[in-house]
Amino acid sequence: MDKILIKSATLAFPGHEKNGQTLDVLINRGIVEAIENKNIINDEDATVIDANGQYLAPGFFDLNVNLGEPGLETKETIESGCAAAAAGGFTGLAMQPNTEPALHSKGEISMVVNLARNQLVSLYPIGAISKGRTGNDLAELYDMKLAGAVAFSNGNKSIQQAELMSRALLYCKGFGALIMSFAEDASIANHSKMNEGVMSTYLGMKGNPGLAEELMISRDLSLANYHNTVIHFSTISTKGSVSLIREAKQKGIQVTCDVAAHHLVLTDDRVAGFDSNYKVSPPLRTAEDIQALKEGLLDGTIDAIVSQHTPHEVEYKRVEFEIAKNGIIGLQTTLPLLLEAQLSIDLIIEKISIRPREILSLPTPSLTVGAAANLVLFNPKENWTFDINTNYSKSINSPFYGATLMGKVNLVVNNNKVYSTLN
Incomplete structure (x- = not known):
């Protein structure tokens, strides 16, 4: 046409x-x-x-998408991921470094940039903060920035060493790059399978308390404040996290954050049937958390909404809940979920078209x-x-x-x- x-x-x-x-x-x-x-x-x-x-409306933009390529093409290729994105209304994707090998050097970043050429959807790779996403040694951040990385994250593996996160924030400050933090204290979460609460007690499963997320947010806010640098929190999920970030913004700390669309609709009650498609990270929380997340969207505490698209082969999901992988695909269901959450059209456009691009300092589409x-x-x-x-x-x-x-x-x-x- x-x-x-x-x-x-x-x-x-x-x-x-x-x-x-x-x-x-x-x-x-x-x-x-x-x-x-x-x-x-x-x-x-x-x-x-x-x-x-x-x-x-302006084409949607997703700050948190997992694609398999390179290395995990049976989950999702760049081509199939971009096709799903287009069908969901997205014209821009920020791709997490959760690949094999991880996007932890200029070689992987350059490869993704080249593979994504000529797609309807513009793809922007996020480089790994640490080599191999192990959380031990700082990756080649500046080289990846030059190759096309728009931000840096350790993907779905939270940086446990405060010293490494401190160095990453300070180093990125020198060349104007953004650190995106997935907040989870592993010693508190301890390989749990769902939210800690009434439902986890009822089901007899080890729970992941909101405290695991909130402790890490508190730590990284302190580091960002100490270094006077910017930080973004990916997929916050608790009432306490909203309060911490709201307070930080009021203090002038340079912080932004996003929430996954499914965390605005689904509660941990859904896990009662042991359907592994409800197993996500962070886990589904409570109705009280959902209400706080919606309030955070309305007052500007939460800047953006993401799909957290995480594809898996059937053999990783059609298994017992305890051993199933975390994550659901979400590129094509984000808009319906936000409408189900009863968000206004104006708010939806602000949170999935405008603010995501502003966070990455990318131009906003104009008509x-x-x-x-x-x-x-x-x-x-x-x-x-x-x-x-x-x-x-x-x-x-x-x-x-x-x-x-x-x-x-x-x-x-x-x-x-x-x-x-x-x-």
């Missing part, structure tokens, strides 16, 4: 002079050619899309004549079934697989490429 005419879409571009209005938008070879009030633009050569009742089109068109009231016919991931580890969901992405445009369900 060289030309696309989107008719009667409700604009959801925060800050745009026509935000909230119903408009027609003409896109020609990936460039916005015209923006007018509805029923003004006519072009016989264009593919016309009736967008009545749908929202046109202006002459600009490259980077947008998503979605219908918040349209139902669809997440199954073998609609799943673009190589994996199926999702508690929503086979379910009918509300909130459908119908068009994505980026990098002069198009994903569409409407033709």
Whole structure:
């Protein structure tokens, strides 16, 4: 489709002079050619899309995505991950270093950058803080930055040594890089399988208390404050974590954070059936935690929402809950979950389109004549079934697989490429 005419879409571009209005938008070879009030633009050569009742927004951006490649391509390749992302409305992904080998040197970063060329979805690798993500020695951070790393994280392995995290924060401060912390004190979590609370006691499973997350957040906030540097916390999940970060922001500490979409909807009660698709890290928490997370989104304490897309082969999930791997796929279910959580459209766009890019100092897509089109068109009231016919991931580890969901992405445009369900 060289030309696309989107008719009667409700604009959801925060800050745009026509935000909230119903408009027609003409896109020609990936460039916005015209923006007018509805029923003004006519072009016989264009593919016309009736967008009545749908929202046109900046393409979503995910700060926390796990893809298998390199080394774990049976879980997810860059190509399949980008396809799932496009189907979920994402035009940008920050890829975690949880690969084999880890993304811990300029070689791996350069490879990912090259493999992701010519995709509809723009892929931004996150380099590992430590070599091999072992948490022992600092990786080649500056070299990875030059090769294209947009931030540094140890992925799903929290840095246990305070001295190493301190050095990483101080070193990154020197060249303006961002450290992303997954907060979990391993000595407190101690290989537990679910949230510590009433349900873990009922099921007789060792619980992971919110304290494990909150202790590490307290430590890293202290380090960031000491060095006067920036820090980002990935996938916070507890009421206590929200309070700690809210207080830190009020004190002027340079901190941002995100929450996974499933932590806004699912509670630890879901584990009662021992379905390993509900086994995630951090674990599903309580209704009280969910309420605090939503309040944190509303008051700006929580800056962004992520999918925490974590694909696994069936042999790692269709096993006993105790030995199953953590994680679910989430790129295509993020929007439906946020609608189920009853977040407003404006808040959703702020948290999955605008703020994630701001955190990484990336440009926010604009809808202006002459600009490259980077947008998503979605219908918040349209139902669809997440199954073998609609799943673009190589994996199926999702508690929503086979379910009918509300909130459908119908068009994505980026990098002069198009994903569409409407033709």
